[in-house]
Amino acid sequence: MTIQQSYAATATVAGYNFAFLDEQTKRMIRRAILKAVAIPGYQVPFGSREMPLPYGWGTGGMQVTAAVIGKNDVLKVIDQGADDTTNAVSIRRFFTRMTGVATTEKTREATLIQTRHRVPEMPLTENQILVYQVPIPEPLRWLEPRESETRKMHALSEYGVMHVKLYEDISRHGHISTAYDYPVMVNGRYLMRCSPIPKFDTPKLHMNAALQLFGAGREKRIYAVPPYTEVKPLDFEDHPFQIERWPETCALCNAEDSFLDEVILDDRGGRMFVCSDTDYCSERQAAGHRGRMAAPYKEEAAQ
């Protein structure tokens, strides 16, 4: 389906403005997004609105998407890497009804990608915008509960407390045990929380060609990482940042380089590992890659 056909074919719901939000709200969000881009990693406060789903379901990401999206965009929505989970399906359907834009499950076809907790495996391009749904935007929140204090800490770039936290990890467990939501420094100035993506994805933020926008609805903050911006995970010289490794490859597409989900198969320890990024996995399978549990395909059956 081409973009134009899809746009014309989809009936949007009458009585709502394009992309649900009213124009004044969009302007307010747009101004916040521009300031967020101009000050990489800094959390810009904004007047978050009620959305027709509860806080915690991606209202921040949705408001950013609604302010950015245009009728020529092709939208992809993922939840933990998958296009077909509840959160992804309901948000994609919401924007289809509110804008009539074309949607896709293919990372390479999308111009706008809203994500919950994953960065697509396929490298993004300059023509794409990635919108993250963020539950807690403040990286220092569990270390310092007072907003007035964390504001000051950001103003002074005073992040020693986070280093202490990572050091305590090492002294307790022998390694940095933070596995997701790994703290990063953006452009050498602001400590940033990259939403609960696994630390496997953290290096993908660094010098990414795409613009990355972060929206936290309940906490009323928007922040951004512009393209080609330095994003450095916090670590120590003797305990450098490391990403996860798995004992196996993807059981369906045999990928060695993607983030794997563990699926329990029975109560006797049977398990399989599969790609969390469904589009990446199906594209690899279509290209002929086979994991040890891949379904037997036609050419094999014919023999």
Next chain:
Amino acid sequence: MTMLSSAPSSSAPPAGFSDPVQQSQASFRALLDAMARPGRIASIAGDIGRPDGVTQALAAAALTLCDLDTPVWLGPGFDTPALKNWLRFHTGAPVVAQAGAAQFALLNAGQPLPNLENFAQGSDEAPEKGATLLIQVATLQGKTAMQWRGPGIKDGVAMPPCGLPMAFWQQRAALSAAFPRGLDLYLCCSTDLIGLPRSTAITFATEA
């Protein structure tokens, strides 16, 4: 707009966007792209009714970003009744007399520009309060005069003075020391615009 055509008068402000929802979205994407990739030209297409002497890119930026919540300051050359009426009619933005009280400033590089320190720079705790300047320039071309580096720029970009005096660029370069406080700029020429966020560092050939 039907409201205007049914009651035409010589003093009615020009029409602004013909399709405000889609045109402001398209303009915003151009503004976003320009701010995310400093030095790269973004364009705003379409028909935008605006007062004489105001370029399309600047008019579109003002209509897209300004509203009741954003005090606007009009610089020399733009402080005209025609522009004021047009801006008030379409956006409702309050026009303020003090440059330091404005969230947006509309500046014409054909006239002497005010000192950049006159504008709100934000604070270390709330840097987003720094103003956005929309500057209309005669050209975005010219001989290389400086290097821009920073987020959004892959390997540094050689930039011309874009029709602005070198004294202006010296002032802007000096502001980088105050980051995250600072000013975000758009240079608008005809339908084109270039974004210059405060995160961009400027160096001149002699320093390199």
